[in-house]
């Protein structure tokens with residue numbers, strides 16, 4: 211039997227990270243935890259370390275280390291980007307589950323891809339920001355990028371065994387989020403609580419807000435471009451509120467091949483870890499005969515301008531997607547902190563995209579990181595001039 215594969219879980223205390231640990235715990239003969247990495251939640255990280263006994267854990271900053279408490283004997287602690295790179299590239303690690311929020315893991319994940327590790331990618335922002343460099347590193351390393359996002363996992367499964375030239379287009383499905391039937395104006399006073407109330411998936415705060423603006427779906431279009439090497443005009447989006455059909459691929463003979471399943475992240479996480487095998491996951495099954503109706507409708511682009519912004523960034527290429535991603539991240543954080551209105555998120559992103567100047571293609575990752583830093587600064591400046599919303 212093959213030895214258990216070492217998984218470094220970046221973002222282990224988050225929603226995807228916890229789902230991944232649940233899968234790993236079910237299959238101790240197939241997987242072992244080679245590292246756990248979190249931002250600042252030292253208490254949960256340390257509880258996870260006591261359960262999974264990894265050789266090393268990583269926190270974003272040393273100042274959080276004092277809250278780690280008791281760790282199993284032999285578990286080392288490392289910090290920051292350097293620590294994350296060390297654990298992602300270590301000989302103990304075969305698979306890196308990239309599920310840390312934001313883009314701070316970009317260099318460690320690229321280094322791991324170049325070192326030949328399999329990248330099980332949840333963190334779509336990394337591809338949005340620096341797709342060219344991450345895909346290039348994975349090609350050079352040979353370990354591959356396996357999608358964890360349910361939509362991209364669905365597409366990955368629907369294109370297996372097919373020829374690329376036979377694909378007409380990809381259709382990414384979207385639940386539509388909590389504001390599916392509202393106009394842009396009606397979303398103006400949406401509260402944080404409402405924005406976090408995703409109808410079908412339980413996720414971290416940032417991606418829940420991105421799902422409510424549909425920026426998440428826009429980012430998924432860019433993610434799909436990089437993963438499946440298709441231009442944005444061959445990637446469509448359909449609203450499917452039931453979140454059962456996770457995405458579809460249309461072929462030139464008119465056939466549509468889709469992947470269906472209950473909305474449970476353990477399924478795509480498990481597949482990204484175990485590919486090409488499928489894990490005998492004992493989860494509630496999808497019962498098609500119990501489905502009353504499956505609805506598919508085009509997105510309302512007027513009410514959800516984030517989608518058009520993401521398509522425009524995808525078409526423009528260069529540092530445009532990195533700029534959009536940075537602006538959005540700063541604006542979502544400001545919304546979650548009660549600093550701006552829900553509809554201001556897209557306003558900030560629009561302002562940054564309007565100011566974005568087409569330059570040459572980014573030659574190095576440093577160019578992308580510079581564009582990211584500048585966009586964050588500018589977004590912060592724009593937000594500081596916005597009127598704080600009244601408390602409802």
Ligand SMILES: NC(=O)c1ccc[n+]([C@@H]2O[C@H](COP(=O)([O-])OP(=O)(O)OC[C@H]3O[C@@H](n4cnc5c(N)ncnc54)[C@H](OP(=O)(O)O)[C@@H]3O)[C@@H](O)[C@H]2O)c1
Nearest residue numbers: 221223224225226248249250251270310311332333413414
């Ligand atoms: N949730 C989903 O179902 C889902 C589906 C598809 C894709 N994704 C993508 O997966 C990623 C994670 O989403 P999530 O919902 O799991 O987010 P989440 O629940 O907010 O968790 C984020 C994780 O990242 C960690 N983190 C934050 N800053 C960090 C840093 N500087 N260094 C290392 N770790 C850091 C957090 O640690 P602390 O707890 O210590 O802050 C936490 O473990 C996102 O890119 C999202 O778009 C998520």
